[in-house]
Amino acid sequence: MINVLKARLVQGHRTMKYPDGPAPELPGKFAGWPEIDCSKCAGNCGKACTEICPTDAIEPAASGRTGVSIDLGKCLFCLACRDACPAGAISFGRKYQLAAAKREDLVTGSGDDANRVALCEKARKLFGRSLKLRQVSAGGCNACEADTNVLNTVAWDLGRFGIQFVASPRHADGLLITGPVSENMRDALLKTYEAVPSPKIVIAVGACAISGGPYIGHPETCNGAGSLLPVDLFIPGCPPHPLTILDGLLKFIGRL
Amino acid sequence: MKLSVEIPNGATAGLAEIPDLPVVDFRKAVIGAVNEGARISALFGRPSPGGPVKLYAVLALKETGMLMLTSTSVEAGYPALTPDCGQAHLFEREIAEQCGILPEGHPWLKPVRFPPSSAAAKNVFGQASGNGKCGITDFFKMAGEEVHEVAVGPVHAGIIEPGHFRFQCHGETVYHLEISLGYQHRGVERALAGGPDKRTIHYMETLAGDTTVGHADAYCRIVESLSKCSVPARAQVIRGIAQELERIANHIGDLGALAGDIGFLPTMSYCGRIRGDVLNMTASLCGNRFSRGLIRPGGTGFDMDSACVDELLRKVDSVSADVESAVNLLWITPSVLARFEGTGQVDAETCRQIGLVGVAARACGEPVDVRQDFPYGIFRFSHIPVSTSNTGDVFARAFVRWLEIQRSFDFIRDQLMSLPDGPVLETVGRLSPLRMAVSLREGWRGELCHVAITDENGRFSGYKVVDPSFHNWFGLACALRNQQISDFPLCNKSFNLSYCGYDL
Numbered sequence: 001m002i003n004v005l006k007a008r009l010v011q012g013h014r015t016m017k018y019p020d021g022p023a024p025e026l027p028g029k030f031a032g033w034p035e036i037d038c039s040k041c042a043g044n045c046g047k048a049c050t051e052i053c054p055t056d057a058i059e060p061a062a063s064g065r066t067g068v069s070i071d072l073g074k075c076l077f078c079l080a081c082r083d084a085c086p087a088g089a090i091s092f093g094r095k096y097q098l099a100a101a102k103r104e105d106l107v108t109g110s111g112d113d114a115n116r117v118a119l120c121e122k123a124r125k126l127f128g129r130s131l132k133l134r135q136v137s138a139g140g141c142n143a144c145e146a147d148t149n150v151l152n153t154v155a156w157d158l159g160r161f162g163i164q165f166v167a168s169p170r171h172a173d174g175l176l177i178t179g180p181v182s183e184n185m186r187d188a189l190l191k192t193y194e195a196v197p198s199p200k201i202v203i204a205v206g207a208c209a210i211s212g213g214p215y216i217g218h219p220e221t222c223n224g225a226g227s228l229l230p231v232d233l234f235i236p237g238c239p240p241h242p243l244t245i246l247d248g249l250l251k252f253i254g255r256l
Numbered sequence: 257m258k259l260s261v262e263i264p265n266g267a268t269a270g271l272a273e274i275p276d277l278p279v280v281d282f283r284k285a286v287i288g289a290v291n292e293g294a295r296i297s298a299l300f301g302r303p304s305p306g307g308p309v310k311l312y313a314v315l316a317l318k319e320t321g322m323l324m325l326t327s328t329s330v331e332a333g334y335p336a337l338t339p340d341c342g343q344a345h346l347f348e349r350e351i352a353e354q355c356g357i358l359p360e361g362h363p364w365l366k367p368v369r370f371p372p373s374s375a376a377a378k379n380v381f382g383q384a385s386g387n388g389k390c391g392i393t394d395f396f397k398m399a400g401e402e403v404h405e406v407a408v409g410p411v412h413a414g415i416i417e418p419g420h421f422r423f424q425c426h427g428e429t430v431y432h433l434e435i436s437l438g439y440q441h442r443g444v445e446r447a448l449a450g451g452p453d454k455r456t457i458h459y460m461e462t463l464a465g466d467t468t469v470g471h472a473d474a475y476c477r478i479v480e481s482l483s484k485c486s487v488p489a490r491a492q493v494i495r496g497i498a499q500e501l502e503r504i505a506n507h508i509g510d511l512g513a514l515a516g517d518i519g520f521l522p523t524m525s526y527c528g529r530i531r532g533d534v535l536n537m538t539a540s541l542c543g544n545r546f547s548r549g550l551i552r553p554g555g556t557g558f559d560m561d562s563a564c565v566d567e568l569l570r571k572v573d574s575v576s577a578d579v580e581s582a583v584n585l586l587w588i589t590p591s592v593l594a595r596f597e598g599t600g601q602v603d604a605e606t607c608r609q610i611g612l613v614g615v616a617a618r619a620c621g622e623p624v625d626v627r628q629d630f631p632y633g634i635f636r637f638s639h640i641p642v643s644t645s646n647t648g649d650v651f652a653r654a655f656v657r658w659l660e661i662q663r664s665f666d667f668i669r670d671q672l673m674s675l676p677d678g679p680v681l682e683t684v685g686r687l688s689p690l691r692m693a694v695s696l697r698e699g700w701r702g703e704l705c706h707v708a709i710t711d712e713n714g715r716f717s718g719y720k721v722v723d724p725s726f727h728n729w730f731g732l733a734c735a736l737r738n739q740q741i742s743d744f745p746l747c748n749k750s751f752n753l754s755y756c757g758y759d760l
Contacts, residue, residue: 007526008522184439
């Protein structure tokens with residue numbers, strides 16, 4: 001017992017101050033929201049960036065506009081486009097706030113930051129102080145699961161915001177889905193969704209759950225949760241940094 | 257007649273050099289080698305359109321540090337190896353599922369991953385099992401008045417991957433556990449054929465997301481040996497550091513989770529946090545906590561500047577001190593030891609028979625470690641002692657992890673202090689045609705085996721991945737025999753196997 005107490009003293013109190021204090025430090029080489037300098041993009045380079053993107057996340061901007069846009073719902077943040085661009089027009093910034101409530105707002109150059117994650121007032125009343133989620137892992141690589149789980153550690157302490165992962169869908173207000181939804185998980189996911197009492201929400205975490213990620217177009221998968229269920233919150237990344245996930249969740253329930 | 261060809265780890269052999277034996281000689285060669293102490297690293301089939309299925313075996317010969325390759329061609333079926341060689345049982349089920357040929361006399365032939373469209377496999381498994389729905393198959397059943405069956409999954413109670421577990425119990429005691437997976441199957445091996453292309457490295461990084469360095473490194477060696485690319489020394493060291501960071505992070509997470517499963521909250525809380533600190537050390541190398549973008553064919557995608565080296569050295573000191581204080585509580589707390597010791601035992605003989613790898617094997621006293629037995633990269637020059645224990649129980653699997661954490665920290669400290677200068681990335685050329693390349697790595701769970709076969713244009717005509725979990729899930733089933741069902745979470749966590757690495 002005395003040893004347990006001694007260790008307790010050594011380990012100290014390490015729950016982060018965020019969101020009341022500063023956010024935890026991001027790694028120096030962190031790749032966040034992409035910045036595209038359209039004035040540099042001449043568009044006559046043979047489309048080096050669109051050619052090299054493993055998930056076709058990068059496309060020429062809508063007609064009438066110059067440059068390219070990146071769909072963060074597909075982006076793996078692998079930086080291949082940045083390195084391929086001969087003009088150096090693409091850079092990935094340090095902005096970790098990537099979540100959006102609408103699929104189309106995940107495309108760079110669309111939507112405005114303030115309203116990217118907005119929950120309707122009624123839902124906020126229902127879930128704002130207590131959000132119980134059932135996590136369903138469906139065909140991914142387990143990295144999104146790992147960094148979602150991290151939020152439950154003492155450092156992040158997700159419970160202090162009233163957000164909790166529960167064991168049964170019957171106890172849940174919604175699902176947090178990771179993975180592209182493999183065909184083999186389709187039934188299990190739909191049954192789990194059905195078992196959640198209404199009103200219910202769906203959160204898709206990671207490139208896989210949003211679009212299929214590296215497995216886009218595989219007949220063994222469903223290209224993400226959106227093809228089967230109505231998604232209320234998209235949190236992009238491969239995998240998203242825990243801070244990105246937390247930011248999305250807190251904005252969603254109106255705590256940020 | 258030559259029965260096989262031998263190559264070192266990370267080398268290649270011309271397809272024409274690999275003997276194509278009659279089935280009877282192939283069986284003899286494989287079973288004979290296993291009886292003499294070899295382990296099956298890979299055993300798989302490659303269908304050729306309209307022709308027979310070619311079966312390839314890759315055997316790891318620990319004594320000589322060589323890999324033995326051999327092959328045979330079969331039409332509709334062949335006498336299964338499994339009755340004479342237990343290690344082959346899951347490989348042969350996979351062959352049946354992927355190639356639609358029948359391993360005759362296989363004692364428990366049923367689907368492995370239930371791929372959505374496998375008409376060929378349906379014929380092999382018959383109508384009773386494999387009707388296309390994942391998990392719908394025959395399960396071993398016990399009969400009797402007080403016998404009951406417990407079914408768990410695919411969706412589990414925590415934030416974990418999906419899988420189905422079927423327990424045959426009598427009261428609290430588990431007599432048999434059958435594990436049925438496939439829910440994470442996303443068609444990666446199928447998609448790898450025709451590569452390498454721009455998605456290949458991303459498939460490798462996500463074969464098992466917690467083993468990004470291990471799998472990406474195994475793949476890169478395949479490409480590098482097929483293109484005769486030599487990786488700069490600095491990149492070799494960075495890869496080694498990243499691989500050991502991956503091992504440390506996962507082992508710390510596992511020790512914390514083991515503590516959590518028995519309700520010992522101090523170590524659980526501390527380790528959960530410290531694991532995050534180690535992931536952040538990885539992120540300081542490449543910006544991503546799971547090493548995405550770090551390992552690239554020809555070297556590494558990122559270099560370290562001196563500030564990064566200093567910062568990592570500081571972190572190694574502070575984090576290893578934190579872990580020591582957190583983990584050592586386990587070994588001095590009687591209530592922890594009472595739950596760890598004697599739970600989920602696997603004996604050394606079973607371990608050898610079913611071909612366990614990695615932490616699970618070393619916990620049974622088997623000193624198997626690819627870094628030592630088939631050294632690669634930086635591990636050819638800088639050795640990490642193999643950590644073993646001999647009780648084969650939860651305690652042994654936990655204690656081996658603790659030994660490995662300490663030794664990996666020492667390794668990283670040494671490497672950071674003697675980081676060679678120079679570039680970190682070499683250009684990779686075209687791959688040699690019509691060759692087979694084999695690459696083994698010691699991932700944090702155990703042996704990773706990648707096998708690539710190139711066509712006449714130097715593209716992958718086939719790519720085989722064997723995650724350590726493929727060998728070890730059956731070990732978990734064995735560990736549960738005669739245990740209380742309430743000990744399942746603890747036993748399961750002590751193996752902590754990958755679902756996605758198995759399902760591919």
